[in-house]
Amino acid sequence: MPSLLENKVVIISGVGPGMGQAMARIAAAEGAKVGLGARNRDFIDAVAGEIRASGGEAVAVPTDVGDAGQCAALAKATADAFGRIDGLVNTAYIHGEWVTVDEADPEDWAKVFDVNCLGALRMTQAVLPAMKAAGGGAVVNVATMSQVNPFPGEGGYATAKGGLTTMTRHMAKDLGRFNIRVNATRMGWIGGKPVYDYIDRAAAGGQDRDAVIGEITARIPLGVIPPEEDCAKSVLFFLSDYAKMVTGATLDVNGGQYMAP
Structure with missing residues (x-):
């Protein structure tokens, strides 16, 4: 049985010590060639090295999504290395x-908006030429349960x-004619670093560890x-062919803490 992302080329922005690095490793294990972007060069180089050591293929490019030029550089390096771009995760x-x-x-809110929303726009625009040339693609924008809870x-x-999930729907509407799907996930608590x-x-700080975990769960x-x-x-x-007819959707990933009406 083919792997979930077999023969796909996927870019993941924001490969940090949390879900981003897990996503990169899993994407590679599921057959994808992976382009890794984040501000910390040493970290993404280490993740890329682990992927290669496990038999996968990866390139790592230091990327600040606040800079359109750096987004373009990540897209170019990935396309140059692997010949195409099929998927993008804006995390x-x-x-x-x-x-x-x-x-x-x-001003702090403006900085956050520039990275979390406009950064996804910049990164998506950077991969569009390659996705159009490939005949389509898929984008996933990672959002938060906190916007609704x-x-x-x-x-x-x-x-x-x-703003990112609203932009997701507009992206899905505007890019559908290129066979490019765009969806979002709203994440709750994520059990990582x-x-x-x-x-x-x-x-x-003096709190009981089990009590803190119990309050969350x-x-x-x-x-x-x-x-x-x-x-x-x-x-x-959402990057897989199992979601080929899904676009403009938002999936809640939170263990049921928030259930959309």
Whole structure:
């Protein structure tokens, strides 16, 4: 049976220590050739090296999605290495200040919007020539549950991601004529390094570790913090041929914590 992403060329922006690196490894294991983009050169070089050591193919290009030229460089390096681009996952983000809206700095919100929403636009525009030449492709924009289930301090982050899901529908409408599909995922808690670092900090501050985890999982019907590998697979599904007739959709990936009406 063919692998999920066999013979596809996929770019993942924002390959950091959380779900991004898991997604890169899983995409490669599922048969994709992978272009990795993030600001941390050492990190993406290490992930690319691990993929190659496991028999996969990967290129790594330092990329700040706030810079259209760097987005174009990632797209070019990937297309030059592998001959085409079939898929893109826009997962690069910054969080911004953890403050309530009454204390928010509009300039901070603008920076967050520039990376989280406009960065996805820049990266998508960068891959369009290659996708058009290939006869189509798929884009996935990674958003957050916090845009529909507000979490204190995440106003700027969630607002930018809300813009991203709105942009997803417009992208799907505008790019469908090129056989390019665009979908989004709204992520909840993701059981990876960033979340477990948060739990460790809470424990170091005197809170009971099990109680902190229990407070999180009590709100999740499946009863666990969704593992990053399982979350990554839900995102990658949209790049596969199993989703060939799906575009303009938003998938909630949160263990049931938020269920869209």
